[in-house]
Amino acid sequence: MKMVSFAEFGGPDVLQLVDAEEPHAGPGQIRIAVRAAGVNPVDWRIREGQDLPAHPIELPSGVGQDASGVVDEVGEGVDGVAVGDRVFGEGSSTYAEFAVLKAWAHIPEGVTFEEAAGYPSVVETALRILREVGVQPGQTLLVSGASGGVGSAVLQIARDRGITVIGTAGPSNQDYLRSLGALATTYGDGLVERVRLLGRVDAALDLAGSGVIPELVELTGDPRKVISIADLGAPELGVRFSGAAGSVPDALAEAVELISRGRLHIPVAKSYTLAEAAAAHVDSQAGHTRGRRVIVV
Structure with a gap:
């Protein structure tokens, strides 16, 4: 089968499309014929060799953890899913023609x-950081870097829970944030003053790692009310860095429920082929997306 792999840490150019042996589903796993794979910032952070304890790596390595496709193998001890089912979930080396998933759910109708x-x-991350930051219905949450995949999920889940959200993004994404129910403003100089004009902030999330943690702490008044998923230096400022995933099956179940109720939709900003994985990483690292980037197989 074809898969994207890298044999050394480095820039996007270390990614290679190679021939590899097909993986097979072990106990408690399923294998899918991959139709699409999600492109996440953690993918290129791993490729660069960043120190991510939650994602140990051995070289050579495949790339990717999110995928959707058609089940073609069911491992021992697995029930509730059959060959031919349309599923989405999390596994490993998902930038490939076949991938093994360790957590999955059936794709909702119409998706x-x-x-x-x-x-x-992105849904697992959104649910986790909303839980960790402790924001409650009726309170106001500031989301820095709100237009990407995690931000899109956070805004919609928070709205469904009765939480007011102030989101920051570039000028071209202001209307997008408003369409998701957020109060929108731009990032950059004067952020604290612009946010204060929109309301009091009870908690804040840093999704972009753009150096705004001091401003988020100033706005919330307490570093314990700020969570980052993008700035590895956050702990030096007293802010928690959230990197270890919670229950992916639970997150997928909640995603299905939200999608089925029409309360969650994350658009695909751009699609790439397996051969274009390096370009997908370049674009992901540049940021400024609206929704998600995916590899189509």
């Missing part, structure tokens, strides 16, 4: 493979 591949990690 394409491309859309489904964009949900697993």
Whole structure:
């Protein structure tokens, strides 16, 4: 089968499309014929060799953890899913023609493979950091870097829970944030003053790692009310860095429920082929997306 792999840490150019042996489903796993794979920031952080304790790596390595596709192998001890089912979930080396998943759910009706591949990690992350930051219904949450996949999920889940959200993004994404129910403003100089004009902030999330943690702490008044998923230096400022995933099956179940109720939709900003994985990483690292980027197989 074809898969994207890298044999050394480095820039996007270390990614290679190679021939590899097909993986097979072990106990408690399923294998899918991949139709699409989600492109996540953790993918290129691993490729660069960043120190991510939650994601140990051995070289050579495949790339990707999110995927959607059609089940073609069911491992021992697995029930509730059959060969031919349309599923999405989380596994390993998902930038490939076949991948093994360790957590999955059936794709809701009306959701394409491309859309489904964009949900697993971002919904798990959104649910986790909302829980960790402790924001409650009736309170106001500030989300820095709100237009990407995780931000899109956070805004919609928070709205469904009765939480007011102030989101920051570039000028071209202001209307997008408003369409998701957020109060929108731009990032950059004067952020604290612009946010204060929109309201009092009870908690804040840093999704972009753009150096705004001091401003988020100033706005919340307490570093314990700020969570980052993008700035590895956050702990030096007293802010928690959240990197270890919680229950992916639970997150997928909640994603299905939200999608089915029409309360969650994450658009696909751009699709790439397996051969274009390096370009997908370049674009992901540049940021400024609206929704998700996916590899289509």
